[in-house]
Amino acid sequence: MNFWSRLQALVRKEFQSLLSTKSGRLLLVMPVLIQTALFPFAATLEVKHASLAVCNDDHGQASVELVQRFAASGAFTRIIPVWNAEELEAAIGTRAALLAVHLPADFSRKLARGESSPVQVILDGRRSNSSQIAFSYLQSVLDEFLRDRAAAVGRVAPSEIVVRNGFVPNLEYTSFILASLVAIITTIGSLIVTALAVAREREQGTFEQLLVSPLSPEMIMLGKAVPAMVVGFFQATLILIAAVFIFEVPFRGHLCLLYGAMLFYALALVGVGLFISAISNTQQQAFLGAFVFMVPAILLSGYTAPVENMPLWLQHLTWMNPVRHFVEIVKGVFLKDASFARVFVLVLPLVVISLVTLSLAALMFRRKTA
Numbered sequence: 001m002n003f004w005s006r007l008q009a010l011v012r013k014e015f016q017s018l019l020s021t022k023s024g025r026l027l028l029v030m031p032v033l034i035q036t037a038l039f040p041f042a043a044t045l046e047v048k049h050a051s052l053a054v055c056n057d058d059h060g061q062a063s064v065e066l067v068q069r070f071a072a073s074g075a076f077t078r079i080i081p082v083w084n085a086e087e088l089e090a091a092i093g094t095r096a097a098l099l100a101v102h103l104p105a106d107f108s109r110k111l112a113r114g115e116s117s118p119v120q121v122i123l124d125g126r127r128s129n130s131s132q133i134a135f136s137y138l139q140s141v142l143d144e145f146l147r148d149r150a151a152a153v154g155r156v157a158p159s160e161i162v163v164r165n166g167f168v169p170n171l172e173y174t175s176f177i178l179a180s181l182v183a184i185i186t187t188i189g190s191l192i193v194t195a196l197a198v199a200r201e202r203e204q205g206t207f208e209q210l211l212v213s214p215l216s217p218e219m220i221m222l223g224k225a226v227p228a229m230v231v232g233f234f235q236a237t238l239i240l241i242a243a244v245f246i247f248e249v250p251f252r253g254h255l256c257l258l259y260g261a262m263l264f265y266a267l268a269l270v271g272v273g274l275f276i277s278a279i280s281n282t283q284q285q286a287f288l289g290a291f292v293f294m295v296p297a298i299l300l301s302g303y304t305a306p307v308e309n310m311p312l313w314l315q316h317l318t319w320m321n322p323v324r325h326f327v328e329i330v331k332g333v334f335l336k337d338a339s340f341a342r343v344f345v346l347v348l349p350l351v352v353i354s355l356v357t358l359s360l361a362a363l364m365f366r367r368k369t370a
Contacts, residue, residue, distance in 0.1 A: 010223030014197065018227060032185055032235045036242045039177050050134045051078040053091035053100040060108025066145050070101070075137035092124050098134050099123055111149060175250075178243035179334040180303045182236050183265075183327045187297065190232035190266050191290050194273025197224040198365075199286035221365055224277070225270040232266050233259070243334075253333030257343055261329045264350040268322040271357025278364035297323045322353045 019025050052070055056063050071079045080097050082088050091097040102120040110117035121138065123131040243249040276289035298304070300314070301323035307315055318324045329346045332338030 007219055007223055007226075010219065011226045014223060014227040015230075017200070018193070018231070028189070028231060028235070029238070031188070032238050035185060036178070036181065036239050039181055048075070049077045050075055050099070050130075050137075051080060051097045052076040052134075052138070053080040053082050053088055053097035055082045055084065055088045055100070055102045057105040058103050058107040062108040062111045062149070063103045066103070066142070069141050069145055070138065073137065073141050075134065075141075088122065092122050095124065095126075097124075098127060098131055099138060101138070174243075174247050175335060176331070178239065178247055178249050179331045180327050182239050182243075182330045182334070183301070183323060184298060184303065185239055186232040186236045186262065186265065186326075187269060187294060187323055189235040190228045190269040191273045191276075191294060192287070193231050194224060194228040194270050195276040195280070195286040195290040196283050197228070198274070198277035199280045199283045202281055203283055218362065221274055221362060224274065225267075228270055228273060229263075229266040232269070233262065236262060249334070251334055252337040254337075257338075257340060258330065258333045261326065261333070261343055261347050261350070264347050264354055265322055265326040265329075267354035268350050268357055271354055271359075271361050272322075274361035275357060275364055278361055278367075297321050300324060301327045303327055319349060320353065322350055325349050325353075 018028065054067055054070070056067060067079065070076050076099075080091055082091055082100075085102070088100045088102060092100050100122040102122075104117065104119075107117045107119070119142065121135060123135055125131070240251070244251050272293060273290065276293065277286050280286035280289055300307070300310075300318045300321050302318075303323075307318055307324065310318070325346050329338070329343055332342060332346075
């Protein structure tokens, strides 16, 4: 048998191991479908149906109109009236309200005289991200209210900042989530399948048969890598189809550019997975090793928090994280039609990471098979 025939036989064997049982086939498809269905709605930073506590000590025309605008804004679906400062604090303390607003007794009189009238807003610091976003909604309502009143009495309205959101005009969070989910699901699928490959052979007692077969360690590694890469590409394609045709997220880039970058990303993950598999004796050890890698890799990828917000030393550390580079590639190609030059710059770290991880995996694999 020549090289390609041996490799083809090994790859066919790996696919039979993955797809021979109904549960194995479901595990390749169902997690992708479930996460694609849930993530766009659960993993979102949008604030909808927020509750707002209002203590209106004024009851004048201006304050009543402002409260009505808060209720009509859509961001606050529940307005909780309170009557003193203690109730205002209690609304935040018991998490009944995300924000609390206190309108002073002279609010309407000061506005009628053209004077500024401070409005106190209390945010729930335990839900800092949500409260800050909700506060920005409240601020926009208040700014619009003040501009309208200035125009009504013939005064010059304050200068207005016109905001245009680039690449995602309506700030629909599903666009960010689904684009990033391509990288996350590819990571989980490729890494776990590769990490379990050799460990599964050891548990089943067939690894020794591979060693005495006319297959070199490099061929065994390659045979284990190809199915994992195919699984990663298949799962990523499912998410792309769902994002474009079900969630109607516009795909602005070139598909060939995305899949070309995905190839190098899959190679980097396969290197990590084979390294974990080579040092693991059981599937449980391999799964725990994959989990230990995945959690920090996803946290440091910029998926949950911008890399720029991290300490400088941690930002440098993320350059060794393949997930970080591929998340940026997917968002760039998906949402803003990133150029070939930009993608090439981001692919270069993936090439370096894949060379390092595959070399380490080959080294450990030879040690284990010596």
